[in-house]
Amino acid sequence: MITIAAGIVLLGILVFVHELGHFCIAKFCGVKVLKFSLGFGPRLVSRQWGETEYMICAIPLGGYVQMLGEGSGEQGEDAEISTADEHRSFAKQSLSRRMAIVAAGPIMNLILPFLVLPLAYLVGINLPAYLEEPPCVGYVIPGSGAEEAGFQTGDCIVAISGQKVTTWTDTGPALVNGAGEPIVFQLDRSGQDAELIVTDENSALEGLQSIGLLPYMDAVVGALAPGMPAVQAGLEAGDKIISIGDRQIASWYELKDAIQDVGGRPVTFVVERGQERLSFKIVPERVDDDKSYLIGIAPNQETVFKRFSLGASIKAGADRSMELIELTLVFIQKLFAGHVSTSNIGGPITVVQIAGPGSYTHLRAPETE
Numbered sequence: 001m002i003t004i005a006a007g008i009v010l011l012g013i014l015v016f017v018h019e020l021g022h023f024c025i026a027k028f029c030g031v032k033v034l035k036f037s038l039g040f041g042p043r044l045v046s047r048q049w050g051e052t053e054y055m056i057c058a059i060p061l062g063g064y065v066q067m068l069g070e071g072s073g074e075q076g077e078d079a080e081i082s083t084a085d086e087h088r089s090f091a092k093q094s095l096s097r098r099m100a101i102v103a104a105g106p107i108m109n110l111i112l113p114f115l116v117l118p119l120a121y122l123v124g125i126n127l128p129a130y131l132e133e134p135p136c137v138g139y140v141i142p143g144s145g146a147e148e149a150g151f152q153t154g155d156c157i158v159a160i161s162g163q164k165v166t167t168w169t170d171t172g173p174a175l176v177n178g179a180g181e182p183i184v185f186q187l188d189r190s191g192q193d194a195e196l197i198v199t200d201e202n203s204a205l206e207g208l209q210s211i212g213l214l215p216y217m218d219a220v221v222g223a224l225a226p227g228m229p230a231v232q233a234g235l236e237a238g239d240k241i242i243s244i245g246d247r248q249i250a251s252w253y254e255l256k257d258a259i260q261d262v263g264g265r266p267v268t269f270v271v272e273r274g275q276e277r278l279s280f281k282i283v284p285e286r287v288d289d290d291k292s293y294l295i296g297i298a299p300n301q302e303t304v305f306k307r308f309s310l311g312a313s314i315k316a317g318a319d320r321s322m323e324l325i326e327l328t329l330v331f332i333q334k335l336f337a338g339h340v341s342t343s344n345i346g347g348p349i350t351v352v353q354i355a356g357p358g359s360y361t362h363l364r365a366p367e368t369e
Contacts, residue, residue, distance in 0.1 A: 017109060031068065031093060036055070036065055038057065068089040069089030117317035133168060135215075136155065138216025146212030149198045171207070179334055221299075222299050222301060244270075260292060267283075
């Protein structure tokens, strides 16, 4: 439910800003706006204000601005428009005005980050700590493009397709710029230079994780699910898991396979708690929806709180916004050139999928064990 709610809120903001762009420029050009709607389908809330009806509708997957002579209804495209109102219809506007009205929505979405990001930087934001760390591989996902290319735990990425990177943050833009072609990684492997090529170029648009590379993460418990085996056995947030049975645990990513191998049998978990080493007998619980075994723990995701002064927040927000616009334009160029697949384009459902996981750390999320 939180995933859906967060997605609807984010989508609602994007739709409102987009439609507001169309609405404002249409009004500025003297076009009669009949309806301003967030959502589609049956009306939930409706109010007539002046010549425009403002609505919130039942299906929150978009919105629209209906102008005189457009769409359906009494004053739609099939209706007879009075002589007095004819000059106010969208179709009667000059080409330049119609283009301005149509372009206003996307332009408003591009302007939005310039308003939101400086405010976020001024108030302060929590960022994953690893983003500002060197892009060294903590785990290679089995069966991924990265594993096929020969990546190993401990490899540090120096450059991506000729573009130098010094942090995990740098890797995103570098991957987008190299999309559409095999991606060449220059590495530092235990002090030796190495070069690997990943051919799954379309997946790289979604970041290093999509090709199978993850940052290092200690097997430290960040949260526990109520009623699950871990909390019942006595594990606490902050415990670092050292071993499960006879298997030594070096990172969080090793927990899933270790727990699945145990299945529903009792097994000893050895953890570090402060200066002590403690043992707990835990029986993993099977979850019917995905037929896997869980004990009900989520990782300790280290974050760094950043807050900027007014001037610095404006500059940082503007720089980040320009970077996002530049990456968007690069993606569009590569899309039209046929270098990336149209499958990388997302709609309303994609917004919900992205917004949901970003809104919380759920105890049954993919990283939960």
